[in-house]
Amino acid sequence: MQLHSLAKWFRPLLGDTKQIAIVEACVIGLVSGLAAVTLKHGAGWLGGWRIQIAHQYPAWIVLPLVGLIGGGLAGLLVQRLSPEAAGSGIPQVKAALSQVPIALNLRVAIVKMFSVILILGSGFTLGRQGPTVQIGAALASQLSHWIPTSPEYRRQLLAAGAAAGLAAGFNAPIAGVLFVVEELLQDFSGLTLGTAILASFVGAVVSRVLGGQGLGIGPMSALEINFSLIDVPFFILLGALAGLLGTLFSHGIFLSLAINRRFRGLGLPWKVAIAGLLSGAIVVLLPPEFRDNTGLRDFLIGTGQGWRLPLLAFSVKFLLTLVAYGSGAPGGIFAPALLLGSSLGYLVGLFSHTVEGAVGGAIAPGLELTSATTYALAGMGAFFSAITRGPITAIVIVFEMVSDFNLVLPLMIGSVSAYLVSERLVSGSLYNRLLTMQGINLDKLENQDTSLANLSAETFMQRRVETLSSEMPLPEVIQAFSRSHHRGFPVVDQGKLVGIVTQSDLADASRRNGSTGHLRLVDIMTPQPVTVSSHDSLIHVLYLLNRFKLSRLPVTDRQRLVGIITRADIIRAESDQLSGELSSFGPQPEPSYVVYQTRSPSTGQGRLLVPLSNPQTGPLLLKLAIVLARDRNYELDCLQVITVPRGTPPSEATVRTTASRRLLRQAESLGRSWGIPVHTQIRVAHDAAHAMLETVKDHHIDLILMGWKGNTSTPGRVFGNVVDTVIRQAACEVLLVRLSETPSFNRWLLPVAGGPNAQAALKLLPPLLSLGQAPLVRVCQIFPTAKGATDVSVLQRAVEQLRSYLPYPVIPRAIVNDAIADSIVTLAQEEHCDVIVLGASRESLLKQVIQGNIPEAIARQSSCTVMLVRDTLQADEIE
Incomplete structure (x- = not known):
């Protein structure tokens, strides 16, 4: 820190x-x-x-x-x-x-x-x-x-x-x-x-x-390095052999890894230990030079040898490298590749001289073959090139080791030949294939990253922006904030952006000046705010948001405000990239259109929104909403959304509202029987989620209660298209409910792990318990096995808090298990629980999709009613 x-x-x-x-x-x-x-x-x-x-x-x-x-x-x-x-x-x-x-x-x-x-x-x-x-x-x-x-x-x-x-x-x-x-x-x-x-x-x-010297090769002046045209065929042969054997070596790596994966019960320490035991046992049977890998390479390059030792070195080190790498031991294959290449090159050099001897003199008059040492050095580059598919790197590495220009052409011929042969046999990078074996497909990711990186601010900015004037008195600014769910407004005069104001600016002004009635917006706003142009890339937008810790960025064209980008737009870009729906960003859907509404007296201290769509689950959702509204002295807003195609403006669409009005009248009747004010409305919209967010903004909603299927069939979504958007962008508290086939509310399970969402779940529990008869509450906390000792302080505090105001039994339970979702589902089954209440995760949407969504997993596996609570977002959390 x-x-x-x-x-x-x-x-x-x-x-x-x-x-x-x-x-x-x-x-x-x-x-x-x-x-x-x-x-x-x-x-x-x-x-x-x-x-x-x-x-x-x-x-x-x-x-x-x-x-x-x-x-x-x-x-x-x-x-x-x-x-x-x-x-x-x-x-x-x-x-x-x-x-x-x-x-x-x-x-x-x-x-x-x-x-x-x-x-x-x-x-x-x-x-x-x-x-x-x-x-x-x-x-x-x-x-x-x-x-x-x-x-x-x-x-x-x-x-x-x-x-x-x-x-x-x-x-x-x-x-x-x-x-x-x-x-x-x-x-x-x-x-x-x-x-x-x-x-x-x-x-x-x-x-x-x-x-000192990186590879430990002896004095360069002692190495005999030269080159003549008669060597070219033999260097091409060396490259071909290196390409062939390098490809075989790569196949051996994957085979060794696959064999080791079959022994899952051993664990990494035992696998690596067994590989070390085998390596030591084999080396004992070999000449003493094999006990030091670097010394063996120098020995092969710097001194004249027969063919037996290089062949033995190539064969044994080929096998031992596969054994070591396949075990998962931390270590690279660059040095073994150089050793194998030097052995192979030395053998090809000896072969070239054998051919020359068989001919009975120089193969070409006036031209002499180079030494086997030159072949050994060229073989290092060739084998390295065949394995890594990096011929340029291979050439430069060996050249920088030796620093002799006589070696450049042999290196180029051998390395390029090896690359061409190996690429012909098996195309693609060794490292890409190793990652694919681990389930990471870089080619697919690179295509996705390219499509996302090519997006500009203009592609996904919001074009309709609420603005304020710099001459506006501060009391009016405060009213503007109170009417809106936004936590900041661009300040525009005569069409030009002159500043930005946030709730933090208002709070600072109140602390400094006490009474703010005499101030204007220009006195407290941030002038010359950070902006982007409509052609700036998404990467640049992300950089500015992260660097300056911003939640929104105005988009300008020569100081003229043309749009705004919020973190919510980035979240949509992130999740839509996973689901392949990149074409869905761009201009936001048109505002929804209210075709029907009723109003009751506004006597409550807040508002609870219930979007209704299913006549079967609607009455029970309304009952849940009413007990919460009565406990908090809230009014009830019931919403029906009718979606129409994007090509049809909501204000011009022809829709039938008979079934919707019937469901809303049931809500009004139920509200009257409980003494709760109920407001209803039907909105026509392109997108149901945006219609809900508009209602949240227009009616100053404090809590949303939504039905939830418990799973989603849409790739890349956590809870579903509509719920994902609402839970990320609605500033108010959110409660998702997945009802069981036969809902009951007597035995409750509340997993806790600390944090604001778990605390919000504790606060919602008392009124919900009134739906049951002699309810019982179990509070549990799951601890990963890796943590060892368990700290149950969070669990104890939750239990003490509930016992302080609940007249019902509250039973704690601590569980040690890495599988969080499975543990909760198993406990619910064992204790015959009716309802599981969960706090929503605050991890990024992308991370939840990759690592697995615990609420979705619990809802999918359990037959209970599942409730998911997300607390009110703070100003710096609005996305």
């Missing part, structure tokens, strides 16, 4: 956006470089200790045992603290860059670092460069939370963090940038490249200064 506050204080001192980007890029590069150095030295120290112990004690005991213990500890660390840290981390970063809600923060970075140190130090055939990409992106993401920014700029910070992580891991700043552009982001914008380049440069410098 302190760091977040310090960042918010420090940001204004940095100046404009470009200066902030430079500072943030340097910070990202610095921390990513330090993380990469820590990871390298930590894994090196632990791995060195492992090899040393294997020399002092029997290796056949030490190596499998260290693999077992280290793997188990790493798996336990990931499973308990950060499941997002499993695997290489690059698929997670790619998903986050595509706006998938995956955790990337300081916790993920720390868990990733220490778990990878354990994995690499324990002898797993995995790499640290992929994890440094996730660590860098996670650190950048944490920075973006400490210094709030726009969604698009946060995405660019994530990309810069990923680039810095790769650059620090390989000591290859150019490769870091190219990998982000080629594989992760496909974005060539100036700000993205500028931030990524600077972060990569700083990360690589820090890593090289503090950590």
